[in-house]
Amino acid sequence: MSLSPSTLELFDQYVIPTYGRFGVRLARGSGCYVWDEDGREYLDFGAGIAVTSLGHCHPRVVERMRRQLGELVHTSNLYYTRQQGELAKRLVEIVGAPGKIFFCNSGAEANEALYKLSRKFGNEANGFARTSSGNAAGGVVTGGNSNPDAPLRRGIITMNGSFHGRTLGGIAATGQDKVKKGFEPMVEGFTHIPFNDITSLEDAAEIPGTVAVMLEPVQGEGGIYPVSAEYLRRARALCDRHSLLLLFDEVQCGLGRTGDWNGWDTLAPDVKPDAVSWAKGIAGGFPLGAIWVSSRLVQMRNGEVKPLCDVLGPGSHGTTFGGTPLICAGALEVLSIIEDEHLLENARNQGVYAVNALRALQSAWVREVRGVGLMLGIELVADFATRGGLPAGKAPSIYMVERLHAEGLLTIPSGTHILRWLPPLNVQTADVDKAVRILSSVLASLPSL
Ligand SMILES: Cc1ncc(COP(=O)(O)O)c(C=O)c1O
Missing domain, CATH: 3.40.640.10 (Type I PLP-dependent aspartate aminotransferase-like (Major domain))
Structure with a gap:
């Protein structure tokens, strides 16, 4: 979809630049997924930043608010x-x-x-x-x-x-x-x-x-x-x-x-x-x-x-x-x-499942995976930038978040070396599997050590 002026142009001209934003221009969402202005689909493992706890547009919330x-x-x-x-x-x-x-x-x-x-x-x-x-x-x-x-x-x-x-x-x-x-x-x-x-x-x-x-x-x-x-x-x-x-x-x-x-x-x-x-x-x-x-x-x-x-x-x-x-x-x-949907239990179970799946990757680029429920932290190795030959001045967490965006996964950086996964509390095993697959393929594409 080509809008004129583009969304980026509107922001450049009219929005005070307090945020370093990623290039993604989101237009709609449903459950664990969001779509950009061009209809490209993303699995949303940031949930805002731990905000959309039921994913996007849960039918019961939409109906109650209406x-x-x-x-x-x-x-x-x-x-x-x-x-x-x-x-x-x-x-x-x-x-x-x-x-x-x-x-x-x-x-x-x-x-x-x-x-x-x-x-x-x-x-x-x-x-x-x-x-x-x-x-x-x-x-x-x-x-x-x-x-x-x-x-x-x-x-x-x-x-x-x-x-x-x-x-x-x-x-x-x-x-x-x-x-x-x-x-x-x-x-x-x-x-x-x-x-x-x-x-x-x-x-x-x-x-x-x-x-x-x-x-x-x-x-x-x-x-x-x-x-x-x-x-x-x-x-x-x-x-x-x-x-x-x-x-x-x-x-x-x-x-x-x-x-x-x-x-x-x-x-x-x-x-x-x-x-x-x-x-x-x-x-x-x-x-x-x-x-x-x-x-x-x-x-x-x-x-x-x-x-x-x-x-x-x-x-x-x-x-x-x-x-x-x-x-x-x-x-x-x-x-x-x-x-009603037993989402506390789901958060506990999916959190454990995700931590185990992430640890099983045994990636040489990951220093530690830690998690409490659906607050998950994936810490990259301290020398990620030098080993991975990153562009000067780019934090490894930002680099990885952008690479994951390109593969259709939204995650949140934390500091220079940590990726946060904060998916909705109703996330399903298939979504976790998909996110782990995307991360695994991006890690695998990094230059070999
Ligand atoms: C622990 C904690 N406290 C306070 C805040 C600030 O919340 P808000 O951005 O809604 O003002 C945040 C936001 O990330 C947070 O994580």
């Missing part, structure tokens, strides 16, 4: 809508602990809500309330520990290699220098420590003024690195000891991607965070972000004791579009389909 479009799209958050209330209930059930939900539009925005929750907690509370069950959730308050003169706490600990979004808060929180460059000065208050390193966490938790620890249970943009179960348990214990919030960024690894509703459940189901952020797959492709905040009791500096989920009170935070009836209806349908 119906909602004809009923009510937007009302503002000045009023109540049934869909937002029901979605909040569903998300609280998914976490499996009492709490409440705030809705927004993206992952970065969901994380902003976590930073603001941390600031409020550090500025206006002394910590968790003392209760009959230590300071765990659900206990009866046994005695005041309020102290209006205690030092304020504002420091948030995050991890090297993390990614938390592109807002000013998000880039300050993110543990990668490349996202910060040119945007200095950074928002204050973030300390970065090595990922998965318990000693560093123990040291950082002692830093005066620390209020929260934030981490991705499985680092996504960083290259598919899960945190250990032991680390999560230790982080929980340390946060309890120092009255710090334990915040999980589940924007990429949450809501089914790891083969469980919660990424942390795949790693250490006995650990519960104090708050969680979601976006990406939550509504299967419609823009929605959300946070869950625990109802654990906190001791306010003014003597009041209240649930953590009520610390962000009326007027403290908001967003025009968060939680519209249209998007919430879509998200409710997406979550129901994941359940």
Whole structure:
């Protein structure tokens, strides 16, 4: 199809070039497949970037959204809508602990809500309330520990290699220098420590003024690195000891991607965070972000004791579009389909199948294959560029992603040496076989060592 001006020309002239885009111009999708403007077919193993969790245009989602479009799209958050209330209930059930939900539009925005929750907690509370069950959730308050003169706490600990979004808060929180460059000065208050390193966490938790620890249970943009179960348990214990919030960024690894509703459940189901952020797959492709905040009791500096989920009170935070009836209806349908079609189980099974098939390739170009559910990382060997004679300045991950595009497979690069496979949760064995075949033939076509 020849459009005039071409799509590339439109972008060149009118779209701010914040993205290094690949040359693919996509026009339509169905299930695990997308087609470009010329009708060329691609197997979509990126799913946006872990977003279209049911693939493209699932008939039940299309039907539900059509119906909602004809009923009510937007009302503002000045009023109540049934869909937002029901979605909040569903998300609280998914976490499996009492709490409440705030809705927004993206992952970065969901994380902003976590930073603001941390600031409020550090500025206006002394910590968790003392209760009959230590300071765990659900206990009866046994005695005041309020102290209006205690030092304020504002420091948030995050991890090297993390990614938390592109807002000013998000880039300050993110543990990668490349996202910060040119945007200095950074928002204050973030300390970065090595990922998965318990000693560093123990040291950082002692830093005066620390209020929260934030981490991705499985680092996504960083290259598919899960945190250990032991680390999560230790982080929980340390946060309890120092009255710090334990915040999980589940924007990429949450809501089914790891083969469980919660990424942390795949790693250490006995650990519960104090708050969680979601976006990406939550509504299967419609823009929605959300946070869950625990109802654990906190001791306010003014003597009041209240649930953590009520610390962000009326007027403290908001967003025009968060939680519209249209998007919430879509998200409710997406979550129901994941359940009805047993897609958590499918994500677990297909993930194991894919890792085994990729490892069986035994390619000399691949350093490691790792995966948690359908978060798969294929790390290329460190000297890929020199051995493969790549054009100067081209990262091996980008080179491989482009080669795979040419063979009809969409995947996502991570850093310079990692390919990410993040297929829809309803991916089938035949699709995995096809993707492995394409990768295998591209690897086989590289110059022999
Ligand atoms: C773990 C994590 N947090 C936050 C974000 C930011 O989400 P968004 O791009 O929706 O703002 C991302 C995006 O890749 C992510 O992977």
